[in-house]
Amino acid sequence: MASPAPSDFCWVLNSAPRQTWISRILQTAAEAYWQDARRIVAARLGDESLAPEILEAAVRKTADHFSNSPPAKTEEVVARLGQFFRSEVRRKARKYKRLVFAGSAINLDRSIGYSGTISVESKIDLDTMLYDTEPEIRAALLSRYGNGESWRNIAKRLGITEDAIRKRCHRVLGRLRRRIASSHSSK
Amino acid sequence: MKRRQKPSMDNEDDALLFERMREYVIDHHPNPGRVGCLDQETLKKFVFSPEELDLTDVRYLHVMKCAECTRELGKLRRIRDQQ
Numbered sequence: 401m402a403s404p405a406p407s408d409f410c411w412v413l414n415s416a417p418r419q420t421w422i423s424r425i426l427q428t429a430a431e432a433y434w435q436d437a438r439r440i441v442a443a444r445l446g447d448e449s450l451a452p453e454i455l456e457a458a459v460r461k462t463a464d465h466f467s468n469s470p471p472a473k474t475e476e477v478v479a480r481l482g483q484f485f486r487s488e489v490r491r492k493a494r495k496y497k498r499l500v501f502a503g504s505a506i507n508l509d510r511s512i513g514y515s516g517t518i519s520v521e522s523k524i525d526l527d528t529m530l531y532d533t534e535p536e537i538r539a540a541l542l543s544r545y546g547n548g549e550s551w552r553n554i555a556k557r558l559g560i561t562e563d564a565i566r567k568r569c570h571r572v573l574g575r576l577r578r579r580i581a582s583s584h585s586s587k
Numbered sequence: 588m589k590r591r592q593k594p595s596m597d598n599e600d601d602a603l604l605f606e607r608m609r610e611y612v613i614d615h616h617p618n619p620g621r622v623g624c625l626d627q628e629t630l631k632k633f634v635f636s637p638e639e640l641d642l643t644d645v646r647y648l649h650v651m652k653c654a655e656c657t658r659e660l661g662k663l664r665r666i667r668d669q670q
Contacts, residue, residue: 443645525615526608527648535643542642544605546633546650546660551600557638573601580607583615 421471422463429478430459437485444489444531454492458485490532526576533572540565541572609661613654623649624656634663 434455441451461484466472530538536558543549555562618624625633625647632639633650640647650656 440645525652526612527651530648530651531645538645538648539642542647542650543637544601545608546647547637548602548605548634548664549637573604576608577604580604580611583611 422466422477425472425474425477426459426463426481428474429462429481430455432474432478433481433485436482440486440489440531444493444528450492454488455485457488461488493532526579529572529575529579534568537569537572540569608651609657612651612657616652616654616657618653618655621655624653625649627659630656630659631663633660634667 434451437455438448438451441454442448458481462477462481465480465484466477530541533541540554540558543554544551551566552562555565558565629640633647650660
C-alpha cells in the first residue's frame with residue numbers, strides 16, 4: 401500500500417467551512433513536516449504507521465487554532481503544527497505506557513512500591529525523556545551534557561537570562577534526577 | 588586535586604547531575620560496536636564549537652545512550668579545558 405501524500409492529511413479540513421488561506425498553508429506545512437513527523441513517530445513510538453493518524457489530528461488542531469486569526473506566515477503555521485504534532489505523540493506515548501504496564505506488576509520492583517508515574521519513569525531512559533521536551537530545551541540539555549557548558553553560557557547564547565533557562569529546564573531536570581536516583585536505589 | 592565527592596545530585600549549577608547522567612550512560616549503555624555513533628568531527632564540534640551544530644536535532648540524543656560517545660566527549664572536554 402502506497403504511503404499517503406502529506407496533502408492527504410488535510411482532508412480533515414474539508415468537513416467544516418474553513419478559511420482558504422489556512423487550508424492552503426496547512427497543505428504546504430504538512431508536506432514540509434511529513435519527513436520529521438515519520439522520524440519522530442518511529443523513534444518515539446516505534447511504529448511509523450501511526451504518523452498519518454497523528455498528523456491528521458495535529459492538522460485539525462492547527463486549523464482550529466488559526467480559525468479566527470488573520471492570515472499567518474507559513475513558518476508560524478509549521479511551528480504550530482509541529483507543537484500540536486509533538487503533543488499528540490506524547491499523548492499516544494503515555495497511552496501506550498499505561499497499556500504496557502497494565503497487568504505486569506509482577507515485573508515491577510516491589511522495593512520501590514507501585515506508583516504509576518514513578519514506576520513508568522523508572523523504565524524510561526534519558527534520551528527518551530528528552531524526545532519529549534521542547535527542541536530548545538533539548539538542545540540546552542544536550543549542550544550541558546556533551547559540552548559541559550554552564551547555564552550562564554547557554555542562556556547568553558540563547559539571548560535569555562540564566563534564570564529563564566533554568567526555569568524552563570526545571571521540570572525535565574526533575575525527571576532526570578528521579579530517573580538517575582531510581583537507578584541507584586535499584587542496585 | 589579535589590577528592591571526588593560521593594554521589595549527589597544537588598549543586599548550584601546542576602553540574603553534579605550531569606556528571607551522574609554521564610556515569611549512568613557509561614554504566615548502562617555500552618556500545619562497543621559503535622552502532623549509530625556520531626563521527627569524530629561531530630563530537631569535536633559538540634565540545635569545541637557547539638554553535639555549529641543544530642542540537643535540536645533528535646539524532647544528537649544518541650550521545651545519551653552511548654557509553655563510547657559519552658567517554659569520547661569527556662576526553663575532548665579534558666583536552667579543551669587544558670588548552
